[in-house]
Amino acid sequence: MIHYHTLIIGAGYAGYSLAKELRKLDPNRTILLISSDSADYYSKPLLSNGFSKQKSAAELIQKTAEQMAAELNISIWPFCHAQRIDATQHQLHTDKGLLHYQQLVLATGASPVKLPLPAATEGLVWSVNDLTDYQKFLELSQGKRKITVLGAGLVGIEYANDLALAGFQVDVIALEQQPLAQLLPPELGQVLQQQLKAAGVQFYWGSAIAEAKRVEQQLQLVLADGRHLETELILSAVGLKPKLELAAAARIDCGKGIKVNQNLATSVADIYALGDCAEVCGYNLMYIQPIGLSAKALALTLTGQQTAVQFPVMPVIVKSPALAVVSWPAPSQQQGEWTFEGQGQDWVAKYQNNAGVLLGFALTGKMVAQRLRLAKEMPALIA
Template identity: 40%
Template sequence: MHPIVIIGSGMAGYTVAREFRKLNAEQELVMICADDAANYAKPTLSNALAGNKAPAQIALGDAAKMASQLNMRIETHTWVKAIDAEAHVLELEKEGVSSQQPYSKLVLAVGANPVRLAIAGDGSDDIHVVNNLSDYTAFRQQLEQRQDKRVVILGAGLIGCEFANDLQQTGHQVTVIDLAPQPLGRLLPDYVASAFKQNLEETGIHFVLGTTVEKVSKIKNDDYLVTITSGQSLIADVVLSAIGLQPNIALAKTAGIETSRGVLTNAQLETSQADIYAVGDCAEVNGILLPYVMPIMQQARALAKTLNGETTQVHYPAMPVAVKTPAAPLTVLPAPLGVDVNWHTEEFDDGMIARAYDQTDTLRGFVLLGATAAKQRLSLTKLVPDLLPVSE
């Protein structure tokens, strides 16, 4: 019997391995990853400064520790060059040496890649993206070398706002630039986004919205001149891009696996190729793409059972997302794509609740801004129908 092979050592890959080991201690497991396979929670990167955590303190275990803990062989710094889905074999490359790895079942936990804007200027190559721990380590190193602590963030989405809050709380001067008219424009109705923005501005975060960055140039003292299409410019010590993520579908495509925005799977997380599954940020499950922690946990539990011979559908209950912006406490449960909703708002001294109702007056999503509203999280979540119910 060939091993079950997991490609990717992020939260999705490790959670599948951990859940599978709860059910099966013996079946051979192999993890293949292009990096050092350190086990850490990626969401902790965007609030590590305020938590006083150095990059070296973020990893929970290295590859050797995880291999021992999970009784699993971990191949680090190894690239999967191709998947032969028919023969159930992977073509690998490590340090220039090619090899093959057969599998009985294959799990794609390959995550997502940062979206990069085409930006002119001789400083554009120095723009940081933080998609993993080594990216974050490089970002922190540059931050610590600079005196003035002026940080420009490209992107006012979830990650951009979390980093802005974390940096501002730790003595940095933060400017956030986005083409959208409001932060978190895709998740929040306008009036909630406006209140959220105001809360962050009160901490000193500066937003430049409705425009984008044209050019990043190196100037004296290792500073950067950030030129905006609206004509103004800013001086920065560090520039961070947090435009968003795109599911990593390249490897799946070469294997003839059907893809759309992500790697397409059914409710059992099966792809269009036999014995190949997808989980985490790369997986588009029944048309739903949810790059958050709770969906990964739900996927991993279901897939572990399936890999152990008990075919199981993933179940998505309503799963609110807590945004790590303590200056403006925010919890969001987005309404499903394609559902028309009307917003009803209740205001408090420290924030508001916005409820999204569909045409049948069913609660389909909500936004909680502020500490008072946050107390309603559990009671409201219970009222929202499952996003992906378990069929009989």
């Protein structure tokens, strides 16, 4: 059995960010990072604009696992699957052996939500959540002209825009009535839709795929409301769900994610969580900035300086070349109204309560430059 001071499960941005911060603070601690994939280091946000740049998965790799291990002076086990946590014994069972830890950090990420779809779509539906997925979808798209995107949230819109720029005929199917329904008021959703249509993206709102039939190289789709369309490949981008199985099996409290307090500690001693898998004080934030802040705070805590993570207002930046978009949506339980200022593609939308207190905002076009000023007008998410 091998002993490590800190054992990190997951080689995404969260796992690697924590390893970097730990190494800055403690040059001598033994750190092992395990990953079910190759553990190569890359920027996941770049996956949703790689097609238009004609990048292969290999070209998106910034450093290999071997290079990261040498740079950080840590141990990395790629293609290693965590099987079971024995919290009482401080042990992790893996398919490569038994590991002993003093501190265990879960950075297991999230997996794509899979929709029930007609049998005829089998083999033609893909989600892109890592480099392997990206390369597979890139290969599947070769020689294709028509691609359908399921979902009009952040990831769906980014991929739709990128695929259109790459020269594909892109259709978007979504249950909502506008793009980025969770981030934008309808008025600004309409502005974004117009720009995406100008880029060649077509939208099918308010319905789902009910029937599918293969005819030669084409996939004929029938929506629940009777509309028809043809496609050759489907990219499913209907959302992500935190990976909770390992934590739940160890009887760690879970909700939307693995529940942690402001110190990122779970309900089980010496086990922590951060990143897409974590629910921090009720918030499950799958964005880069909160992960970076979490890694800095947790590294301090793990090296003996108990540090509560703090989340300021962190506007969401949408990678949509058709229209610059930044948003910080108001909590759903907050009562207020939208006000708008601007013209054309350049808008400032503010969501305020009856007292004029700013609760959320959305910016498009040139107005995205106001995001930091508006963010400072609002109280921190977690102080």
